[in-house]
Amino acid sequence: MMKLLRYTLLILAALSFIYPFIWMISASLSSELGIGSLTLLPINLTLRNYSTVFERIPLGRAFINSLLVALITTGLVLILGAMVGYALARLRFRGRNLIFYLIIFTMTLPFQITLIPNYITMVKLGWVDSYFALIVPFVMNSLAVLLFRQAFAGLPQALIDAARIDGCGELRIIFQILLPNIIPTVLTVIILTFMGLWNEALWPLIVIRDESTMTMPQMVTLFSVGGRADAQLGVKLAAAVMLALPILIVYLFFQKHFIRSMASSGLKD
Amino acid sequence: LFGLMLGGCRQVETKRPLLFWCSNNAGEITFAREFTEQWQRNHPDKPLRYQPIPEGQSSEEIILASVVGKTTPDIYANMWQGSVEMYAKAGVLVPLDTISGFMEFLRVRCDSSVIQEITSSDGHIYQVPWKVNPIMTLCNTGQVNGPNLKGPPYTYSSYLNAGKQLTKDANHDGYMDRWLGYTEVKVIWYQRFFNFYPLYLAASNGAPLVTNNRGHPSRAAFNNRYAVDVFRFLQQLYRDGYYPKERLTSARDPFLNQRIATSFTGPWQVGFLERYKDTTLHYDTWPMPVPDSHTGPAYTYGDPKNIVIFNTCPDPRAAWAFIKTLIDKPGDLRLMELTGQFPHRRNVDTDPYFSSFLQKNPKLLPFARQSRYIKGVDNCEVIVEVFDIISQEYEACVVYDRKTPESAIRDAARAVDVLLMSEKMNE
Amino acid sequence: MKKLIPYWLVSPYILYFCVFVAFPVMFSVVLTFHSWNIISPMKFVGVENYVRLFNDRLFWQAIYNTLRFLVIHIPLQIVVALTLAEFLNQKIRGQAFFRGAFFLPVIVSGVVVTILWQQLLGFNAGILNRALSVLSFPKVAWLEEPAIAMYAIALMATWKNVGLYVILFLVGLQTVPVQYYEAADMEGATHWQKFRYITLPMINPTIFMVVVLSTIGGFSLFIEPYIMTEGGPLNSTLSAVMYIYKQAFQYYHMGYSATLGFCFALLILGVVAIQKRYVEQEM
Amino acid sequence: MAEVKLMHVAKSYEKGPRVIRDVNITVKDREFLVLVGPSGCGKSTLLRMIAGLEEISEGDLLIDGQRVNDVPPKDRDIAMVFQNYALYPHMTVFENMAFGLKLAGLPKNEIRQRVDRATKMLEIEALLDRKPKDMSGGQRQRVAIGRAIVRNPKVFLFDEPLSNLDAKLRGQTRIELQKLHRELNATIIYVTHDQVEAMTLGDRIVVLRDGDVVQQDTPINLYDRPATQFVAGFIGSPPMNFIPGHISQDSPIRFISTGGQVQIELVNVPQADRLLPYKGQPITLGIRAEHISDQPVFAQNVHRQPVTIEAIENMGNETLVYCLLNNGQLIARLAAGYLAPFGQQVDLFVNLDKCHFFEAQTGLTI
Amino acid sequence: MAEVKLMHVAKSYEKGPRVIRDVNITVKDREFLVLVGPSGCGKSTLLRMIAGLEEISEGDLLIDGQRVNDVPPKDRDIAMVFQNYALYPHMTVFENMAFGLKLAGLPKNEIRQRVDRATKMLEIEALLDRKPKDMSGGQRQRVAIGRAIVRNPKVFLFDEPLSNLDAKLRGQTRIELQKLHRELNATIIYVTHDQVEAMTLGDRIVVLRDGDVVQQDTPINLYDRPATQFVAGFIGSPPMNFIPGHISQDSPIRFISTGGQVQIELVNVPQADRLLPYKGQPITLGIRAEHISDQPVFAQNVHRQPVTIEAIENMGNETLVYCLLNNGQLIARLAAGYLAPFGQQVDLFVNLDKCHFFEAQTGLTI
Numbered sequence A: 001m002m003k004l005l006r007y008t009l010l011i012l013a014a015l016s017f018i019y020p021f022i023w024m025i026s027a028s029l030s031s032e033l034g035i036g037s038l039t040l041l042p043i044n045l046t047l048r049n050y051s052t053v054f055e056r057i058p059l060g061r062a063f064i065n066s067l068l069v070a071l072i073t074t075g076l077v078l079i080l081g082a083m084v085g086y087a088l089a090r091l092r093f094r095g096r097n098l099i100f101y102l103i104i105f106t107m108t109l110p111f112q113i114t115l116i117p118n119y120i121t122m123v124k125l126g127w128v129d130s131y132f133a134l135i136v137p138f139v140m141n142s143l144a145v146l147l148f149r150q151a152f153a154g155l156p157q158a159l160i161d162a163a164r165i166d167g168c169g170e171l172r173i174i175f176q177i178l179l180p181n182i183i184p185t186v187l188t189v190i191i192l193t194f195m196g197l198w199n200e201a202l203w204p205l206i207v208i209r210d211e212s213t214m215t216m217p218q219m220v221t222l223f224s225v226g227g228r229a230d231a232q233l234g235v236k237l238a239a240a241v242m243l244a245l246p247i248l249i250v251y252l253f254f255q256k257h258f259i260r261s262m263a264s265s266g267l268k269d
Numbered sequence B: 001l002f003g004l005m006l007g008g009c010r011q012v013e014t015k016r017p018l019l020f021w022c023s024n025n026a027g028e029i030t031f032a033r034e035f036t037e038q039w040q041r042n043h044p045d046k047p048l049r050y051q052p053i054p055e056g057q058s059s060e061e062i063i064l065a066s067v068v069g070k071t072t073p074d075i076y077a078n079m080w081q082g083s084v085e086m087y088a089k090a091g092v093l094v095p096l097d098t099i100s101g102f103m104e105f106l107r108v109r110c111d112s113s114v115i116q117e118i119t120s121s122d123g124h125i126y127q128v129p130w131k132v133n134p135i136m137t138l139c140n141t142g143q144v145n146g147p148n149l150k151g152p153p154y155t156y157s158s159y160l161n162a163g164k165q166l167t168k169d170a171n172h173d174g175y176m177d178r179w180l181g182y183t184e185v186k187v188i189w190y191q192r193f194f195n196f197y198p199l200y201l202a203a204s205n206g207a208p209l210v211t212n213n214r215g216h217p218s219r220a221a222f223n224n225r226y227a228v229d230v231f232r233f234l235q236q237l238y239r240d241g242y243y244p245k246e247r248l249t250s251a252r253d254p255f256l257n258q259r260i261a262t263s264f265t266g267p268w269q270v271g272f273l274e275r276y277k278d279t280t281l282h283y284d285t286w287p288m289p290v291p292d293s294h295t296g297p298a299y300t301y302g303d304p305k306n307i308v309i310f311n312t313c314p315d316p317r318a319a320w321a322f323i324k325t326l327i328d329k330p331g332d333l334r335l336m337e338l339t340g341q342f343p344h345r346r347n348v349d350t351d352p353y354f355s356s357f358l359q360k361n362p363k364l365l366p367f368a369r370q371s372r373y374i375k376g377v378d379n380c381e382v383i384v385e386v387f388d389i390i391s392q393e394y395e396a397c398v399v400y401d402r403k404t405p406e407s408a409i410r411d412a413a414r415a416v417d418v419l420l421m422s423e424k425m426n427e
Numbered sequence C: 001m002k003k004l005i006p007y008w009l010v011s012p013y014i015l016y017f018c019v020f021v022a023f024p025v026m027f028s029v030v031l032t033f034h035s036w037n038i039i040s041p042m043k044f045v046g047v048e049n050y051v052r053l054f055n056d057r058l059f060w061q062a063i064y065n066t067l068r069f070l071v072i073h074i075p076l077q078i079v080v081a082l083t084l085a086e087f088l089n090q091k092i093r094g095q096a097f098f099r100g101a102f103f104l105p106v107i108v109s110g111v112v113v114t115i116l117w118q119q120l121l122g123f124n125a126g127i128l129n130r131a132l133s134v135l136s137f138p139k140v141a142w143l144e145e146p147a148i149a150m151y152a153i154a155l156m157a158t159w160k161n162v163g164l165y166v167i168l169f170l171v172g173l174q175t176v177p178v179q180y181y182e183a184a185d186m187e188g189a190t191h192w193q194k195f196r197y198i199t200l201p202m203i204n205p206t207i208f209m210v211v212v213l214s215t216i217g218g219f220s221l222f223i224e225p226y227i228m229t230e231g232g233p234l235n236s237t238l239s240a241v242m243y244i245y246k247q248a249f250q251y252y253h254m255g256y257s258a259t260l261g262f263c264f265a266l267l268i269l270g271v272v273a274i275q276k277r278y279v280e281q282e283m
Numbered sequence D, E: 001m002a003e004v005k006l007m008h009v010a011k012s013y014e015k016g017p018r019v020i021r022d023v024n025i026t027v028k029d030r031e032f033l034v035l036v037g038p039s040g041c042g043k044s045t046l047l048r049m050i051a052g053l054e055e056i057s058e059g060d061l062l063i064d065g066q067r068v069n070d071v072p073p074k075d076r077d078i079a080m081v082f083q084n085y086a087l088y089p090h091m092t093v094f095e096n097m098a099f100g101l102k103l104a105g106l107p108k109n110e111i112r113q114r115v116d117r118a119t120k121m122l123e124i125e126a127l128l129d130r131k132p133k134d135m136s137g138g139q140r141q142r143v144a145i146g147r148a149i150v151r152n153p154k155v156f157l158f159d160e161p162l163s164n165l166d167a168k169l170r171g172q173t174r175i176e177l178q179k180l181h182r183e184l185n186a187t188i189i190y191v192t193h194d195q196v197e198a199m200t201l202g203d204r205i206v207v208l209r210d211g212d213v214v215q216q217d218t219p220i221n222l223y224d225r226p227a228t229q230f231v232a233g234f235i236g237s238p239p240m241n242f243i244p245g246h247i248s249q250d251s252p253i254r255f256i257s258t259g260g261q262v263q264i265e266l267v268n269v270p271q272a273d274r275l276l277p278y279k280g281q282p283i284t285l286g287i288r289a290e291h292i293s294d295q296p297v298f299a300q301n302v303h304r305q306p307v308t309i310e311a312i313e314n315m316g317n318e319t320l321v322y323c324l325l326n327n328g329q330l331i332a333r334l335a336a337g338y339l340a341p342f343g344q345q346v347d348l349f350v351n352l353d354k355c356h357f358f359e360a361q362t363g364l365t366i
């Protein structure tokens, strides 16, 4: 009895999370006239909406941009985050606590405060409309540093000692000895960072004007609020699907590791 | 990391082609492409390329950001008239009246009232009047000409009467699903261009929102019975349910769906309707509704978009030469053909040069006629905020009926006066 | 030389902090004493911005709205997340499926979610209302009724984020050793008693973390009302961040916007600090 | 009066093999019964079935003659102490101890009284307001026992309660558990994998292996008369020495180790008669370290065996000598201070009266 | 030849007190030196200073006469085996063992050879491709030792290498370490807090307490002639019994326990002369469990002491009897099978020749 109730509730909940996406996909495959309904399957199946999207905006280019930016930035976040996290977790030096508090401070700082000055910085550096503007402001991620710090703190000192006796330097200790042993954290950082970057829409809107440098979420936002969709819902939805699809595929692919690594990466405190 | 920074800075300016930003809807992009190609053919020595403006929430935002970022184009077509003043004051625009031949050209194109409207407070002219999109009443003729109905053009009372007849619950589920009309209820300032502002201009024969007496501080000019009447009229529409408060924009266009019978909109809507309408939809266009006592032509908001040259431009003369090709008669005609928008020039409706086009596109003819009676916005640096203040009161009074029209207009005017005062002081 | 190694390792962060945190914060502080519209030069105005802030009815309304959002959103989030997590934390077929489903909105861009929710929340064509009328409930003016709009926004924010918190709670629940439940079984505790007396106190840290996280997240409420309601109706969903953004990017009152942002940041830090204190006391 | 009776009890987990197979045990009233066996043999499972935390797949569980297979844990009148104590970390000692009573709806002062009595008995009155994390392992252990005591159960169940304590504390707590048992007059079933605990605590020991009961008897009997080679090897430290070999065909019968290095005449061993039928068959000889000496002190019945010394561990009070024999190892427990160079050949003397013999195939004692 | 010399070595962590105070130890070539002491006494710190993992605050560390205070770990020609082995979890056994050599830039086949030799010595050839998580504790332990061996170091450092193994495996591995030491002919410094390991492994034992060296000597000497009460209590299991009391003023001098229950004439004890100056002063008497008997077997020099039996632990080969005495406890190691009812008064006999006496204040042996 209890069990039945539990399943019913869970399935209802799951439906409410999944159904909108299914609707979105099927609506984007429907003709404009068919969109209004609540169905699961597309009405008058057509790819028109998608071809329209591709005709009107250079989505392929935006995809490449997004991918490039997200990959490079994620890589840098990993490298730099691991370095800082390691120093904070395993080395003793003057100012260590200060840096730790600065990181916490950065995390709680609302982005609105930094938005305008950062834009000005980008202008002064001449990075507007360049990949730099999309990458550099994101290469440090406080959450990543904290996650790494925690993961490194959880490893036995002996591992580091053994590596030192074997003749490793600090960088080799970090990247060759420790990092392979906190794969869950690495995965979590990768996933969270990548997700955040992939979905970031506001900052590109501000620093990127040049269509050939635009990222996907930016392009889709502009497309759906701007004039080029001709207020056609199906086309907007198609663009939205295109935006969601890559991350969905990545997610479905990794889903097992994804949640498990989130669970074991110490995200809990 | 340092290497990265250096690499990023290396954006050395060489002799570069002029950059022309056009609006980024399909028609205008084609327009820009054609004229750029033509220019390139005729002036291979003066390279020029076009690019659709990267669209943001509003193109104003983009322009501003590019001004800050010094990434402005050389020529920008589609500058909203209301924001020119700010850029002019900031000194980022080229004063066009200093280019020889400009004034002559302008006088041929436009009436003196237009020239006065675009003259900046420092006496210079920074913009080329380019195109307008008069806001008018689009009506579903199949519906508005039904029994018991006195069709358009509308006065306030005939419009309200139409609302009584046309608003209904067609599928009997307890909810209205056919309305007289719909206009955006969001408080965003520019949404007032499609309801309050054109109605106000129509009622008041084109009165300003803000007085602009040189030397004296500006003041709100809309605290009058026209504005109050407009508010009362609109309030009535919502109160009686002729207009839905619910957002309709998220679904398919309601006019296209024949869920609303009328719509305050511009000529671009015609192109859209022609493309997507089904055969049962018939429509036509009339001026904005006016107070019952109104006489004479009904003014409306023309939504003027103009062309400017930024002072980053290395060769303003060449830029002007290019602009001229856009706005001479063949250019204007091509603009109409490609975008369904109207050139900001006198006598478009009667000029024989354009008549064949209008005959081919009879739906656009009313807009062409209306373009004799249009206004832009007042030359005021904080015009956006003025509209926003009005929007706030509009929402409270018109949409949610929380205020009387009189007090709403009075409060708005008071807030605008405070704003203008503090702006004056900050200067 | 060896002493310098740590500094080498943290130097990227220090550089980053200076450029992207310290400079902006300082710049903002300076800005609060100026009037500036971005393109013209700055003008010193003393504390005028602060005076204006205190008289700005709309700002206080926005603060009130933001707090109201938090008060609706956080309990909703916790109850939903905890319920789902508790249900999931049993022998259940299709664990992965459910967890995946709940997590779906988290990974999808906010842009997509808002496009989607515009379709969900529409009065007539909205999927939610149509579902309601199919079940013969009255339709709800989700976004048009000032008293309701914030609930709709909170609902949407919860829908978007709850998956993450389900996972966090699940992790929290799974770290409660089974022995406690077995010990409670031996002592005759019912399902509810076990939840009330063992589960809840044991996952206290997780709950507090979720509160802190969603407080920080909730304070930066922006994109949802920005796209869904533009802060309306009657400013009932105007969030503080949105107002700050509006002052900056719609009116170009950079100085004033910075002042708002600055005061708001202080508020956030204050609230988070209080929460943190409370958490530390609890643990 | 509380007697626990397991009758033909068996258990298999869902989709798993049997982990408990046809177990019959009777725990007498006030008896201290120890379940011992290697890791994974099913001790905890058995205990948890008695507690009601695990379903009984087959057979009957009787407490005081009543079948309780389907009675929920709280109504079985039992209390359990868990390996890691399972004290609720967010409750004070008092709350921990009172929790079950509160759930049972006892009046406040009754609860107070019971807790007071238990804390006095365990000498933890001073800890009442502490939380588990502020206590040492030993203190937590007592609180866990206290939580069991306040319920006045008929039967106490302990699942490796000492394995989280360090060696010294474990020794102390063993003594205290002995005393507690005397004071409480209760039936106790105690699970451990440590043979020392089993030997020193149990009135009776049940040795489990792979879900089967191998032997149940008093500690001394288990030590002196193991029923199988497994028990002989499991009980005692260092473990009994085993020498595989066979009984010679010829008379008088001799034990010949595999490889032939050890040859022992068996005429005078107590089991001589029983060994006769094994002529020519493989058997294993077992001898405990303390029954090997470096001097022929055991009157007549000794066997002299040359061995090579491999390692020596001098414990202070005794010396363990590890010798190479027959490719195997022989450990002798000699007097403190015994010294000999590594690799040296020496003669050791095996007390033949204390030898054990096991069937090679079944491991059963002969 | 590898001699390690610690000269006036001291250590304090940043903003902390001294955790090592003026330690002087000379580890001779090929010696197996054990550092032993209670938890937190600074054993690991000392070892890590020798390894170069921790800075030396004061004093000199010499290896083969050369001061190596500032030499990085990899160049000190040492190898270390850690408590939890610290094998790189993501590398196979081969990679683990080869990693240090690879970093040192050795050619591939040289690495191969060295690893082969070590694996053969440790009999772990079969494991080469496994990862640490797929091995048992004992196997990991060997790999950790193997990783040390391949470096051909002059000195091996072990930090509690057996504490993660279960009792049985620990016993086995102790024997193997003994053999390994003989085979490698290397200097070994070995840290443990387990006195059994110290006793059985060390050529010499250094007892540490709170960062000070309390005594350094051979195991037997430590056991029989502890320098302080601390050492006496630390070495040996069960620990030595201590009875606090004082020396009587009158002659012949007597030991009178606090409370007066124990009174012993001291005329015949070996330390009689040395005890004379302590007349009237508090001292502590120490006696090991094996020097107490239930029969007066010790010729003449015994003391008969009535005690109350509190608990009995029958180990099979011996019986530990816990008696109440003077509000304290006295543990006697009696023959296997000794039985007596709890609470009974019995007479035990203390071998006075084996008594120890300690100054009450300083704990020094008299």
Ligand SMILES: Nc1ncnc2c1ncn2[C@@H]1O[C@H](COP(=O)(O)OP(=O)(O)OP(=O)(O)O)[C@@H](O)[C@H]1O
Binding pocket: D013, D014, D016, D019, D037, D038, D039, D040, D041, D042, D043, D044, D045, D046, D193
């Ligand atoms: N929940 C379970 N599902 C399936 N098999 C189980 C479960 N719990 C235990 N087992 C199996 O049952 C057998 C007995 O387990 P049990 O925990 O009773 O062993 P144990 O004797 O207590 O061992 P230990 O000394 O390690 O605690 C083991 O083989 C184990 O793998």
Ligand SMILES: Nc1ncnc2c1ncn2[C@@H]1O[C@H](COP(=O)(O)OP(=O)(O)OP(=O)(O)O)[C@@H](O)[C@H]1O
Binding pocket: E013, E014, E016, E019, E037, E038, E039, E040, E041, E042, E043, E044, E045, E046, E193
């Ligand atoms: N990194 C450190 N910073 C400050 N104090 C430390 C540090 N490491 C150890 N200590 C202190 O130094 C003292 C000695 O520690 P050490 O680890 O050497 O003890 P140990 O004898 O090895 O103990 P154990 O047997 O528990 O391993 C302890 O009091 C400990 O608290």
Ligand SMILES: [Mg+2]
Binding pocket: D043, D044, D045
């Ligand atoms: Mg168990």
Ligand SMILES: [Mg+2]
Binding pocket: E043, E044, E045
């Ligand atoms: Mg240590």
